Structures are given as structure tokens and as C-alpha cells.
Amino acid sequence: MSYDPEHPPAKKFKPGSPAFHLQRRGPMHPGPRKPPVAMELQRRSLPIYHVRAQLIAQLRQLDCAVIIGETGSGKTTQIPQYLYEASIGRQGVIGVTQPRRVAAISLATRISEEKKAELGKLVGYTVRFEDITSEETKIKFLTDGMLLREAIGDPLLRRYSVVILDEAHERTVHTDVLFGIVKAAQKKRRELGKLPLKVIIMSATMDVDLFSQYFNGAPVLYLEGRQHPIQVFYTKQSQSDYLQAALVTVFQIHQEAPASHDILVFLTGQEEIEAMTKTCRDIAKHLSDGCPQMVVMPLYASLPHSQQLRVFHGAPKDHRKVILSTNIAETSITIPGIKYVVDAGMVKAKKYNPESGLEVLAVQRISKAQAWQRTGRAGREDSGICYRLYTEDEFEVLEKMTIPEIQRCNLASVMLQLLVLRVPNILTFDFMSKPSPDAVRAAIEQLDLLGAVERKEDQVILTPLGRKMAAFPLEPKFSKTILVSPKFHCTEEILTIVSLLSVDSVLHNPPAKRDEVQASRKKFISSEGDHITLLNIYRAFKNLGKNKEWCRENFINARNMLLVSEVRSQLRDICIKFSVSIESSRTDTRNIRQCLAHGMFINAAELQPDGTYTTVDTHQPVAIHPSSVLFHCKPACVIYNELLHTSKCYMRDLCVVDTDWLFEAAPEYFRRKLKSVKT
DNA sequence: GAGCACTGC
Incomplete structure (x- = not known):
């Protein structure tokens, strides 16, 4: 699907026909299909079901709300349906954004099943190369980047009555730009007396004040989750070698815990993970007979898809699964049945230096928010245990939040996009977390050199070339x-x-x-x-x-x-x-x-x-x-x-x-x- | 002289 900013794309999908042949990466584990009655029972068994009436009453009143829900609360799957069932926002489309394609696709699939509707009719999704929606679509899942693309053709997002920005705590560049775009669209639509736009921010338990403040003190609604209790252990002493510490911890668990308890270890990169995989396999070979067998699996993004899928297969009987992963297992891939998480407390992440234009990929300490996200991976189905390979004092001095991506990247694309979205002044755009003036200056300098903008008396103006450039989904x-x-x-x-x-x-x-x-x-x-x-x-x-x-x-x-x-x-x-x-x-x-x-x-x-x-x-x-x-x-x-x-x-x-x-x-x-x- | 976290349009 191509995109012309002047003319939003016509819907190409006809329900029943395979609209696209390419799927970059299918849902990781779609789960068993449930019969309709069981599905309805399951919907009702979610914690959110008990507060359905109050939730609907509140959301009906509010222009803007921040919903905080722990994993398993059912907020993402249920709230769009509740709104629809209560006839809230029926005049337009209820749009729900996701940072990842797979999530948008599998959520739409799941909810169309819950609504007993064919995918692409009442419930649909739009991601790059795939538009599974139709004129009938009222609940639409899409990637945050895709909603941003749509906004280029229609900055007021007129086809939407409700926009839900989900996983807001991840703070992707796209979500951060959308915060400003939906806020402006809501205000403008109110001024013009058009159909009101309801904005709902959904997040895990972080950043609450920041979100609420940004949206003019929007009320925060809390939802109970269904997270199982997790015991957290810290090391007594600071560890100079986290790899060694991880190795010791894994084998300690291995010798004490029942074989059915799987272990997920968070490390930093491919090379380290491959080396550790080999070491674990070597040691496991020479363990005493009383010990269970060990199946060690590496997990990182550049691993071929087929090998990534192996982490979902149960280990043979009397075998323990040990998964050595990058932060891909923090959000993108959810592995069922993890009892133990071992967290080295480090991550390989990109930093951007606007002065040199240099991206630095470096191993660094994680944030507290990330530490809790990792911990949470141990309690998805039952109570769990998390070993942090650092002391409690070390944990206390970690940054509270991960720095949002918009403060860590080259802003050339973002600035160009803001210009084509007709933001009045990109230098004063209402970011939730402002990027540094240096980064903004460097981006505009780059756009100027490329001929995408001109500078006139402190104003940055888009050139015809720049307008064309923005139409491409490229740097x-x-x-x-x-x-x-x-x-x-x-x-x-x-x-x-x-x-x-x-x-x-x-x-x-x-x-x-x-x-x-x-x-x-x-x-x-x-x-x-x-x-x-x-x-x-x-x-x-x-x-x-x-x-x-x-x-x-x-x-x-x-x-x-x-x-x-x-x-x-x-x-x-x-x-x-x-x-x-x-x-x-x-x-x-x-x-x-x-x-x-x-x-x-x-x-x-x-x-x-x-x-x-x-x-x-x-x-x-x-x-x-x-x-x-x-x-x-x-x-x-x-x-x-x-x-x-x-x-x-x-x-x-x-x-x-x-x-x-x-x-x-x-x-x-x-x-x-x-x-x-x-x- | 010797290497690559993760997404997305």
C-alpha cells in the first residue's frame, strides 16, 4: 500500500479475500481457539469485568482519561469493546494503537473472535502493507506509526471518535509524537464544533503523573491486574562479573528446583548470549545423575524465526528450559511458563549525540521500570521468583524510567513529519518530554542541507521537495x-x-x-x-x-x-x-x-x-x-x-x-x- | 584492524 498525503488510501480489502501475501512475522503463539461460550465466560472472568459499569460511566463523561492497568487486567481487549457496546463513539471509528505490528494483528484477530465477527468487518487492523478494514470497521487496531501516517492526510483524525494510545509507557517516538497530535486535534475539533475526539492513554503502572499533567490533568483510572506474586531477591554484594553471577544463579536454581520450572535470563547481546549458551550446555553435560536435564535456548531478534519459535515448545519431560535472552523478551516475545527470572540488570541500548551525530550502542544499566518489567515475566501463570544480580542499594540508584526514545534519536524524520502535519511551529511543539535543543537544531540543519526546509526569520518552512520527501516511509x-x-x-x-x-x-x-x-x-x-x-x-x-x-x-x-x-x-x-x-x-x-x-x-x-x-x-x-x-x-x-x-x-x-x-x-x-x- | 539492543512507516 502506498500513501499520498493529499488523498488517504481507499480501502482495498474485501472481506473474504486474502488481501496480502506477506507476513513478516506471524503471531508468536496464537493460543487455542475457544468455542464461543467459553470465550464469553473468559471475558466475564477478567478482573476488568467487575468494574465495567463504572468504567463505561466514567469514560462516557471524559474527553481524556489515563488508564493504568497491570498486565492481565484485560484493558486492551475489553475497553474498545465496552465503548462500542455502550454506544460510545459509534459516530466514528475507535482506533487503538500498538507499538508493534504483531500485537495489532493478534489483538484484532482475538477481538473479532470475541465479537463473533469476521476479521476486517466490525473489527480490523491496519499495519504497513496490510489493511484489513472495511467501511463497516468500528474497532480498528493499528501501529502507532500507521496512525501517524494517516494523520499526514488528516491532522484532525476526523474518521476517529476515540483514539486509544496503548502501551504508552513504552514511549516510542511515534507514540510521543501522537500525544501532541491527538491533543491538538482534540482541541481543534472542539473549537470547530466538530465531532469530539475522546483520547484514552493506556499504560502500565508508570509515568502516571506525566501523562495526566500533559493531558490537562486528565483523571487516572486504575485497573486491577491478575499478576501473581513474585518474590524478588537481590545479591548481598555488588557483582563485578554479571555473566559469572548469572551462570552461578542458573545452576543453583537448576540443582534445587523441580525440572518443570523454567528459567529466563536477561543478558545484553547476541555474542554474549551465544557464548553463555555454550558454557551452560557444557556444564549441564557434566552434572550429577540426580539433576534434571537442561535445554538451553538463545533468544535475540536476529536469530532466524524458526529458532525463535523453539522457546514456545515445552521441554521434554524431566528437562528444564533455560532461555538466555536480550530485552526482546521484555515486551515483544512473551514466553509462557516462566517461573524464574534472572536479571543481569544491564541492557545494550542506543544513545544519540546530536553534536557529533553519533549513535553509540553501549551496554548500560537498566531503569527501575525495566527491572520491574523483567520481574513481571516470572509471574504470568503462577507465582514466581526473580533474582536480581545486583544489590538493593544498586537498584535504588537506577533511573526511575528509561529515557524516552525521542530524547535518544536523530530527529530529522520527526521534524519533517511535524512540518507536513502542519504543526504551527516545530520549534515550540508541545512534546511530553522535550528533546534537547541541540538535537532539534541538528535535525533542522540536516533537513536544510537536504533541501527539505528553508529558514526565514526564525521560522522553518517546508519546501515542495520536503513535502515529497515526507511521503516516503524512509529517513x-x-x-x-x-x-x-x-x-x-x-x-x-x-x-x-x-x-x-x-x-x-x-x-x-x-x-x-x-x-x-x-x-x-x-x-x-x-x-x-x-x-x-x-x-x-x-x-x-x-x-x-x-x-x-x-x-x-x-x-x-x-x-x-x-x-x-x-x-x-x-x-x-x-x-x-x-x-x-x-x-x-x-x-x-x-x-x-x-x-x-x-x-x-x-x-x-x-x-x-x-x-x-x-x-x-x-x-x-x-x-x-x-x-x-x-x-x-x-x-x-x-x-x-x-x-x-x-x-x-x-x-x-x-x-x-x-x-x-x-x-x-x-x-x-x-x-x-x-x-x-x-x- | 575484527563485529551487530529493539521497534516502525
Whole structure:
């Protein structure tokens, strides 16, 4: 589905017909289907059912409410139905946002079953590439990003009578922008005497005052949950090695607890988890006979889907399941039957430094809110136990909340979106948590360089180019690259490259088969860099009819590859809408690189006499990431897709360019940069 | 010289 900001999309779905073929990641465990009577009984057994009448009475009165509910309260599944059943907001659609696609899809599926309605009729959902709604749809689940896209065509959200922002405590960038958008829409609709907009914020037990204050002192309604009691233990002494502490704790539990009690361990990343998996398996092999067997499973996002699914399978009899996970198990994946949580208290998270434009991925302490979220994973079905591998004093000094994402990311997309949403002044936008002035300035500077905005007397104005850029579901530098591509007659190739860069890596690198991977990849490698190499891979994939077997043989992630072609066709549709001429450069790669230089000139780096690289923009020392095909090469000048600071500051996904092309792309900018080198 | 938390349009 493509999107034109001037004309919201027509509903393409006809109930009964399979509207889409692609599903990136299906619901993790849909659960057994229940017969209708059992389902109604289950609805009535939820804690929320007992306060249904009061809840409806209050929500009928209020323009705005904050609902705090523990997990298992049934707020997300029941409140939209209660509103509908009580004829609240029937004049329009009840929209419920979710931070994740899977959640939007599985909630809509579940509630359409509860309402005994075919999915896509009374109850439906809208996520990227899938619109399972119709004219009849009154309860609609959608990702927060999707509601934001809809707001571009209709900032007053006129088709909605109620907007419920669920999982608000997660504070995704999209939810944070939506706070401001729904607040403004509500006010404006009231002033214009239009259908009122009811706003409901749903959250776990955090941030209550912040939400209520932001929405002009909206009342807070508390819902009882059905969380089982969890005992929390701290270490007596501070642990210098959390991996060692985790290992000891796991085997202590293993030797004492019944085999049916599964353990979930929170660690920080793939490498650490793989190493720990191996260590646990080795130790488990040599345990005494009295001990149960142990099944150890790693869990992280880049693990192939099939291996992720293994965590839902019960372990064989007399075997204990031990899952070593990143924070993916905090929110995205819920594993049933966990009795013990072991929390190392650390997380790998991204920070953004607006001055250097640098994203730093670093292991850091979790927040209290995160610690409680992890703890909660032990009490989903029965009482549980949580071992925190840090002292109570250490817990007390943790930050109360995780810093919202909007204060940790590059704001270029957000600022562009606010402009196209016709926010009166993006510099004074009513954020619940304001991003730093530095970050705002850096974002506007970037949009200015890309030609998306102009600055006139302290005002930031959207240019026609900027308006087009905002229509693409991409970072501004990518939409700019697409929009300049006709000048270089290579739009077909740029669409492919941008699509490849905007999804998870299509390259699968199992460490055990390194030599095989290298041998197979050789045939695609271009000395011009990663962009052209990826283009070669996509071309081969397409020429061979998008063959899954071929992908497996060549260590290509077929699922991500199909997603690339889906993204590509979405971007292509948007180009067609703007009458962008779509040509192919065929065998010529020079003009493709020239085009990339024109769109991504801000991300340029030059080779220094000592053999190292520095960025042109801030003269930050950088290195070529080991995953790049240029890792062993030393081109004089490159553009990179992103900088990532781990053990060093790495450039990822590089393309060899001429310095002349960069000068042509932004003469003034480079003259300025050159001057600053000389001084 | 040697590596990658998690989402989403």
C-alpha cells in the first residue's frame, strides 16, 4: 500500500479475500481457539469485568482519561469493546494503537473472535502493507506509526471518535509524537464544533503523573491486574562479573528446583548470549545423575524465526528450559511458563549525540521500570521468583524510567513529519518530554542541507521537495536520494538499494560456516562497495524468480529479501504518484554511485595520510566496519549509511565515491567544511 | 584492524 498525503488510501480489502501475501512475522503463539461460550465466560472472568459499569460511566463523561492497568487486567481487549457496546463513539471509528505490528494483528484477530465477527468487518487492523478494514470497521487496531501516517492526510483524525494510545509507557517516538497530535486535534475539533475526539492513554503502572499533567490533568483510572506474586531477591554484594553471577544463579536454581520450572535470563547481546549458551550446555553435560536435564535456548531478534519459535515448545519431560535472552523478551516475545527470572540488570541500548551525530550502542544499566518489567515475566501463570544480580542499594540508584526514545534519536524524520502535519511551529511543539535543543537544531540543519526546509526569520518552512520527501516511509536522506535519482537515470537501482538499506540485513552470517559464506558471497562482491554488492545480490535474487532454495544456498535471508521487494514496490508506487521518471542505468554503476553521493553527501568520510578515516562533517575518526566488503580496502573517499559506535566508531555499508561528486552535490557545504579543516 | 539492543512507516 502506498500513501499520498493529499488523498488517504481507499480501502482495498474485501472481506473474504486474502488481501496480502506477506507476513513478516506471524503471531508468536496464537493460543487455542475457544468455542464461543467459553470465550464469553473468559471475558466475564477478567478482573476488568467487575468494574465495567463504572468504567463505561466514567469514560462516557471524559474527553481524556489515563488508564493504568497491570498486565492481565484485560484493558486492551475489553475497553474498545465496552465503548462500542455502550454506544460510545459509534459516530466514528475507535482506533487503538500498538507499538508493534504483531500485537495489532493478534489483538484484532482475538477481538473479532470475541465479537463473533469476521476479521476486517466490525473489527480490523491496519499495519504497513496490510489493511484489513472495511467501511463497516468500528474497532480498528493499528501501529502507532500507521496512525501517524494517516494523520499526514488528516491532522484532525476526523474518521476517529476515540483514539486509544496503548502501551504508552513504552514511549516510542511515534507514540510521543501522537500525544501532541491527538491533543491538538482534540482541541481543534472542539473549537470547530466538530465531532469530539475522546483520547484514552493506556499504560502500565508508570509515568502516571506525566501523562495526566500533559493531558490537562486528565483523571487516572486504575485497573486491577491478575499478576501473581513474585518474590524478588537481590545479591548481598555488588557483582563485578554479571555473566559469572548469572551462570552461578542458573545452576543453583537448576540443582534445587523441580525440572518443570523454567528459567529466563536477561543478558545484553547476541555474542554474549551465544557464548553463555555454550558454557551452560557444557556444564549441564557434566552434572550429577540426580539433576534434571537442561535445554538451553538463545533468544535475540536476529536469530532466524524458526529458532525463535523453539522457546514456545515445552521441554521434554524431566528437562528444564533455560532461555538466555536480550530485552526482546521484555515486551515483544512473551514466553509462557516462566517461573524464574534472572536479571543481569544491564541492557545494550542506543544513545544519540546530536553534536557529533553519533549513535553509540553501549551496554548500560537498566531503569527501575525495566527491572520491574523483567520481574513481571516470572509471574504470568503462577507465582514466581526473580533474582536480581545486583544489590538493593544498586537498584535504588537506577533511573526511575528509561529515557524516552525521542530524547535518544536523530530527529530529522520527526521534524519533517511535524512540518507536513502542519504543526504551527516545530520549534515550540508541545512534546511530553522535550528533546534537547541541540538535537532539534541538528535535525533542522540536516533537513536544510537536504533541501527539505528553508529558514526565514526564525521560522522553518517546508519546501515542495520536503513535502515529497515526507511521503516516503524512509529517513530523509533516503527519500532525497530517490528524488534526485532521475537526474542520474538510475531510479530503478536506487529504489532497490534504498529498500535493501531500510530493512534488516538480508545477509545471513552463521559464524560456524564462515568459509562457506565467504566463498558464496564472492560472486556478488563489488569493489565499489556494499551498496553495489547488495544490488548485485538483489538482481540475482530477482532473476532467479525469488527462489527460496537459492537464498538458503547463498546465506541470504529469504524473508528479509521478500520484505525488500515489498518495500521497493511501495516506494515505486510513491514515485509513480509524483511522476518521478523511473529509468534503469543497466550495467552502469558510476551514475548510481554519483546519485548516492548527491543524496548522502552528509555521510562522507575521507582517507587520511596515516591510513585512517575521518568524517567530512565533524572530523570524527572512524573505521570501516568488518562486515563491509571494503574492510580490507582503502578507498580515498566513501559515503556510509550509518555510524555505529561500539568498541570503535564504525562506518557501516560503504560506497566508493569521487570527492568531485560531493562538491557538486553541496558546493557551499563543502567549501565551509574545507575551510574548517584549514583553520 | 575484527563485529551487530529493539521497534516502525
